[in-house]
Amino acid sequence: MSPLDITVLVVYLAFIGGLAFHFSRRQKSAEDYFLAGRNLPGWVVGFSLMGTVVSSATFVGHPGNVFFSDMWPFAYHLGLPVVVLLTVGRFVVFYRRTLRMSPYEYLGTRFGYPAQAYASVSFILSRVLDMSLTVYFLGLALAFVTGWDVWWVILAVGLLTVIYTLAGGIQGVVWTDFLQGILLVGGGVLCCALILGRGDSGQLLTTAWEGGKFSLGNWDPSLIEDNFWLLFVGGIFHFLQAFGTDQNMVQRYLLARSDREARRSAMTGILSCIPIWLLFMLLGALLWAFYQADPSALPPEVGEVKDNIIPHFIMTELPPGLLGLLLAGLLAAAMSSMDSDLNSIAAVVLQNFYRRYRPGAVQRRQLMVGRAGVVVGGLLSIFLAQQWIGIESLVKYSLGLALVVSGGKLGLFALGWLFPKATSKGAYIGLTACVLFTLWAALTRVEMPNSQSPLLDLGPYNFPWMPMTIGMIGHVLVLVVGYAASREKGVAGSGAHPDGPAAPG
Helix, strand or coil: CCHHHHHHHHHHHHHHHHHHHHHHCCCCCHHHHHHHHHCECHHHHHHHHHHHHCCHHHHHHHHHHHHHCCCCHHHHHCHHHHHHHHHHHHHHHHHHHHCCCCCHHHHHHHHCHHHHHHHHHHHHHHHHHHHHHHHHHHHHHHHHHHCCCHHHHHHHHHHHHHHHHHHHHHHHHHHHHHHHHHHHHHHHHHHHHHHHHCCCHHHHHHHHHHCCCCCCCCCCCCCCCCCHHHHHHHHHHHHHHHHHHCHHHHHHHCCECCHHHHHHHHHHHHHCHHHHHHHHHHHHHHHHHHHHHCHHHCCHHHHCCHHHHHHHHHHHHCCCCHHHHHHHHHHHHHHHHHHHHHHHHHHHHHHHHHHHHCCCCCHHHHHHHHHHHHHHHHHHHHHHHHHCCCCCCCHHHHHHHHHHCCCCHHHHHHHHHHCCCCCHHHHHHHHHHHHHHHHHHHHHHCECCCCCCECCCCHHHCCCCCCHHHHHHHHHHHHHHHHHHHHCCCCCCCCCCCCCCCCCC
């Protein structure tokens, strides 16, 4: 790294820190810290939604996967527009008129506090996992380029993100996400432009096409092997849960000045992720064609590791200054996702746990608890990210794991929305069935990274299908078993909350 590159990075980090300090002076209450007075412009909320969804896994992981295989992850992402067009507009207005701060308040009203607490814990676990993957991918890239030890890079980047999130609150998060979104997209466009400008752009695209880099993977339907249809359905489940039930998304719906601005920002911000994912997958295809023309430019030790392709390219092919700008884009990709998750974890802790037992706590104490949630969530994600070191590419592994740790949360929300007569007792029976199934299926099917066997091998009694299906079946179990149990004699009517909020729509 040249002095110019270092200067670019320092300026970027200083600007982010300055924004956080600027907004820290406006925080007088927990509502200011987590909701910014519900008075933010819709367009900046849209940028923040995009930055929350797109992370360093996109910047580093997607090009690496396409380079070594094809565009199979896009099948997963194709579920997004289906979900957004059908549901997001309804979720936005419903939550804005129903909630104080967290979507899990709905479950508390509908099924009682145990359901609220269960969904809150499930969300926290899933976000800690996701943040660990985000900072891990960033740590790999920065360590490769700088030569620093990846363990220390993860620690440094994680702590920097915790510090500015801690200071700036949601307002600082949203406005820094705006800048980081520009850097993220600009970095991808710049890399593609540099490759296309090095030679015959038509030939590069043709080479990538003939090499199968634009393929969407296996199209034969199967529950045992990866294929387009399994990924597509898995994506629908994932995005329904994310945009319909997850705190980090729902919290964004509450920030805009009006229902109209909130709906518009949700639609545009979320749908903008599709071309961004395509951009970085295209980058992977172009990188493959680029190195096919000159194989000597890619050392064997680099070409054998998926997640080193992007770092190697920006380190060897970019002039001073642009290298620093691309590294700032990588930092932006990770920070814009991680800061949102940290703030949302803290909001869940405050609203669904602390306020439950200390409803009369003064604002200063509530702010202190919220900020403590940011710190603890950040430290846990840093620790977990350091455990991923030395493991092969985690993109496919993380897609399945994310659905497993969801714990039937989407099914629980759907039970409340779709079946007004569903009861608390029925919901808890459904959750019990989901938890027992998930434990058995995950222990007997999910292979640990760098391992060829599950934690518990029961031979013919192992779960037979792809790990991704575990989470999907868990959601269905909560819905079906919960509804059936609610209709049993002696169960119907027990524990129901008829005065709870109506379903979206």
